Amino acid sequence: MPSVSPSAKTLPLAGIRVLNLGWVWAGPVVGQTLAFLGAEVIKVESRTRFDLLRTLPPFAEGIVDPDRCLFNHAAWAGNGSITLDLRQAEAIELVGRLAALSDVVVENFGPGVMERFGLSYDVLRALKQDIILFSMPAAGLDGPLKDVRTYGLSLASLTGLDSLTGYKGGGPVPMENAFCDPFAGIFGAFGVLTALHHRRRTGEGQHVEFSQQEAAMQMIAPAFMDYTLNGRVAEPCGNEHPTRAAAPHAVFRCRGEDRWISIAVSSDEEWAGLVAAMEGPSWMREPAFATAGARLEHIDALHERLGAWTTAFDDRELAEHLQRHGVAAAPVLNVADLLHDPHYRARGTFIEVRHPLGFRETIYGSYVKMSRSTPQVCPGPSMGQDNDYVFRELLGLSEARYRDLIERKVIY
Amino acid sequence: MSGVAGRGGALSGVRVVDFGQMVSGPWCAKLFADYGADVIKVELPGGDAARRAGPFPGDKPHPEKSGLFFAHNTNKRGVVCDVTQEAGRELFLRLAAKADLLIENNLPPRTRAWKLRYEDVAVVNPDIVMVSITPFGQSGPYSDWNACDLNAFHLSGAGSRYCGRPGEMPLEHGTFSADYFGGAAGAAWGFAAFFGRHLVGGGQHVDVSCAEAIAATFIGGQNIGGYAQDGRFDRRTGVGMSQAAPATILPCRDGHVWMLTIEQGQWQGLCRAMGNPEWASLEMFNDRQVRAENADILYPFIREWTMQHDKMEIMEKCQAEGCPITAVYTVEEVARQPHLAERGYFATIDHSELGPVRTLGAPFRLPASPGGPNRAAPLLGEHNDEVWGELLGLSASERAHLRAQRII
Numbered sequence: 001m002p003s004v005s006p007s008a009k010t011l012p013l014a015g016i017r018v019l020n021l022g023w024v025w026a027g028p029v030v031g032q033t034l035a036f037l038g039a040e041v042i043k044v045e046s047r048t049r050f051d052l053l054r055t056l057p058p059f060a061e062g063i064v065d066p067d068r069c070l071f072n073h074a075a076w077a078g079n080g081s082i083t084l085d086l087r088q089a090e091a092i093e094l095v096g097r098l099a100a101l102s103d104v105v106v107e108n109f110g111p112g113v114m115e116r117f118g119l120s121y122d123v124l125r126a127l128k129q130d131i132i133l134f135s136m137p138a139a140g141l142d143g144p145l146k147d148v149r150t151y152g153l154s155l156a157s158l159t160g161l162d163s164l165t166g167y168k169g170g171g172p173v174p175m176e177n178a179f180c181d182p183f184a185g186i187f188g189a190f191g192v193l194t195a196l197h198h199r200r201r202t203g204e205g206q207h208v209e210f211s212q213q214e215a216a217m218q219m220i221a222p223a224f225m226d227y228t229l230n231g232r233v234a235e236p237c238g239n240e241h242p243t244r245a246a247a248p249h250a251v252f253r254c255r256g257e258d259r260w261i262s263i264a265v266s267s268d269e270e271w272a273g274l275v276a277a278m279e280g281p282s283w284m285r286e287p288a289f290a291t292a293g294a295r296l297e298h299i300d301a302l303h304e305r306l307g308a309w310t311t312a313f314d315d316r317e318l319a320e321h322l323q324r325h326g327v328a329a330a331p332v333l334n335v336a337d338l339l340h341d342p343h344y345r346a347r348g349t350f351i352e353v354r355h356p357l358g359f360r361e362t363i364y365g366s367y368v369k370m371s372r373s374t375p376q377v378c379p380g381p382s383m384g385q386d387n388d389y390v391f392r393e394l395l396g397l398s399e400a401r402y403r404d405l406i407e408r409k410v411i412y
Numbered sequence: 413m414s415g416v417a418g419r420g421g422a423l424s425g426v427r428v429v430d431f432g433q434m435v436s437g438p439w440c441a442k443l444f445a446d447y448g449a450d451v452i453k454v455e456l457p458g459g460d461a462a463r464r465a466g467p468f469p470g471d472k473p474h475p476e477k478s479g480l481f482f483a484h485n486t487n488k489r490g491v492v493c494d495v496t497q498e499a500g501r502e503l504f505l506r507l508a509a510k511a512d513l514l515i516e517n518n519l520p521p522r523t524r525a526w527k528l529r530y531e532d533v534a535v536v537n538p539d540i541v542m543v544s545i546t547p548f549g550q551s552g553p554y555s556d557w558n559a560c561d562l563n564a565f566h567l568s569g570a571g572s573r574y575c576g577r578p579g580e581m582p583l584e585h586g587t588f589s590a591d592y593f594g595g596a597a598g599a600a601w602g603f604a605a606f607f608g609r610h611l612v613g614g615g616q617h618v619d620v621s622c623a624e625a626i627a628a629t630f631i632g633g634q635n636i637g638g639y640a641q642d643g644r645f646d647r648r649t650g651v652g653m654s655q656a657a658p659a660t661i662l663p664c665r666d667g668h669v670w671m672l673t674i675e676q677g678q679w680q681g682l683c684r685a686m687g688n689p690e691w692a693s694l695e696m697f698n699d700r701q702v703r704a705e706n707a708d709i710l711y712p713f714i715r716e717w718t719m720q721h722d723k724m725e726i727m728e729k730c731q732a733e734g735c736p737i738t739a740v741y742t743v744e745e746v747a748r749q750p751h752l753a754e755r756g757y758f759a760t761i762d763h764s765e766l767g768p769v770r771t772l773g774a775p776f777r778l779p780a781s782p783g784g785p786n787r788a789a790p791l792l793g794e795h796n797d798e799v800w801g802e803l804l805g806l807s808a809s810e811r812a813h814l815r816a817q818r819i820i
Contacts, residue, residue, distance in 0.1 A: 154738050161587065165584075187599070343553050
């Protein structure tokens, strides 16, 4: 299978096969995570309705084509692709036959969609007794909000997370892309693995229910506990510490257009480092800033004073200067910085690869480093790139049958 | 073994040592504890820094009453070990020798100073998977920097690209979102490394940088290919999605709503929900593209309607018309959300110092092997005797000796 490299044998999930019906972002990232770790992942999609993600710009060499979507090449890397029109009964039968050869089926449709396809857990289990069905609907498979319509972008509104994001004293400011999608995708891979482990121990498969709302809600624990313990309802607080345990704790303006530095001081030792780095201006010795408690109490004034100082400096030079004094500080990077930053270059975060269609492009590589296993990352799949392998080799369809299915656009 | 481990969760039989503080490492280890692994949390004598970070009842600091510590350490056993002393370090390694995974989030210079790098741990346990979750990772020029969640988040590009108003400071969500992201990556990759260790020839070191995980999978996905190809990139707008409108958070009578329509049918649904106002049929709002171009004109019109209605009412009306429009739930509103209550998401656990504590439940459901928090976070050193005595076989007098040396 072209999307899986020969070195996959040395990866820890070698031998696991995943049939991925997930679409857009979160579902494909579950597949990607498992594939980076060695699983063979077969994504099912169709030309009858292009996956939304394949339609988003930018495109390779500016040519609009679902096989040239750069977002897709990065976010779906590791997934293979077969094309099936799931509205046709023969396509569903092929999915079932493929499920019978798989360890895991992943889907992120709404509740009831798999049933309507005729691919419920009971059906799949009849085809393969120990199958793991991994469902990741927005808000779970039951409950009054189970059919809630959201996109990844707005899902965070159902978790409390959006209500915490914004400037101090103002209303919520949106996170302008679906942070919860890649989060749920990676987190979901852990969910799949727990079920695989259970299967190894007991021989049992199961239907895992991964509500993206409930998974993403894990991130509001600090504010939730303040509500639990004190009845306090958190509001946006800029970049302040989530439990108000550090000051300063913010992003400050630096020299140049849209240049910023993040600075956090959690201990007296770090405060002393900051004082030394700033060569001890007199205001830092005022009682208002003398203790951690006082600094928290006067955090707005503290941030204002500090911001007046940082604005004269280059963000990177200032971060290095502060680091020499033991202060937690780092430049705030923009998209262009990511590609050139020496840290990400040293870690090989972004890699240039050749796409089978002939162009070179930049995607992200293995963003976690393992000392024994190195995933070989190739661009996300062209539509149907694995049709031959899956339908002829894996399912053993005759040449005539395969051609017929293509002609009748069952495989499409 | 006591507690959840005896209940037969999906991960029963897996032993994890949690040598982390604050959020990323402890939360990652908690995911294992939620599903039945035997997770032993090792703290220095001063305790996990989360014990000092609150929130505390009545804002009165107390090392056994931190909400942050409670939330991320349920279902774990807790021991103390001063690894800065040689005998403590040896004891820690004896425990690591009995573990399948070691999850930690100490900054690399600290791990080096303690001589508890992966190389040191692998000597006593070549099969162990050591998961290190730090802001910047174990290699690269910033790996020795002092840093926390905030620095990691903003090194990822997420704030600059996607959160905040132009010209004003980029924002993180008001939580430890980089730590959680790194924690999830550590759980998935670390557990895979454990699951397949027989295939790859043993344990290994799994190096997670919270900044890198977000930079790659969240920002890199949609932005890096285009920038590398065209030399152009976008920045935050403060509004929402710029290719569609409405696609923003708007105020309403009692709070805020996520006002979003992508497909034309959703826009029409919103128009119906608003009672088909005359302005909605203006040419400048005809399709998604022109609406996006005229967003500045569109939003005040919609706001006029939202300001007359409550968030739940807007959500119900719009959802009924097929629109992906949702209330921006406050923490209190999610805590009381009937949906989550009916699903039994929350768990209430008794704690000897805090009394009954309501906390977030299992992040996902495994019907064949249910998980979730059911045992309070450990008091500092609560399971010293159980772990050092029963698991490592130290006699009462050996333990007394270690106590006298302030190692445990």
